[in-house]
Amino acid sequence: MCVGAKSQDGSACFVNSVVPAVSAAADGFVDIEGQLVAKGRTVGHVKCEEGKREKYSEMPIVAHLEGGMISPPQEDGGLKIGAMEFVTNFEGTSMSLPRYTSENRGDGVRNRLKGR
Numbered sequence: 001m002c003v004g005a006k007s008q009d010g011s012a013c014f015v016n017s018v019v020p021a022v023s024a025a026a027d028g029f030v031d032i033e034g035q036l037v038a039k040g041r042t043v044g045h046v047k048c049e050e051g052k053r054e055k056y057s058e059m060p061i062v063a064h065l066e067g068g069m070i071s072p073p074q075e076d077g078g079l080k081i082g083a084m085e086f087v088t089n090f091e092g093t094s095m096s097l098p099r100y101t102s103e104n105r106g107d108g109v110r111n112r113l114k115g116r
Helices: 023-029 050-056 109-114
Strands: 004-006 012-014 039-047 062-064 068-070 078-088
Touching: none
Parallel strands: none
Antiparallel strands: 004 012, 039 078, 062 068, 068 078
8 A cells, every 4th residue: 555655855745645656667567457558659869059049949849640740949948759659669578668878778769879
């Protein structure tokens, strides 16, 4: 039974109800009889030059159903560019679950670049 949460700093928050927000990982926590398929999108982050960041700061989020999506620059100047197609992960199981970097330390560009 869950009655709250304890933070890394040791403080605790007690509650009357807990609603787990496990999203795409739900099938790994609750038996939902294969009714869920976890899907993910590929997202790239591109750093804008200072002049471009200001130029595009007021642009709307653009979502093209076939071409992908792009969002205005974030505070750090990064643009998010994403594919509209989804990726599923059935590796090692009959259900699709998210693949977490914490469980797969070799994943991702950052990890590959550290070895160089």
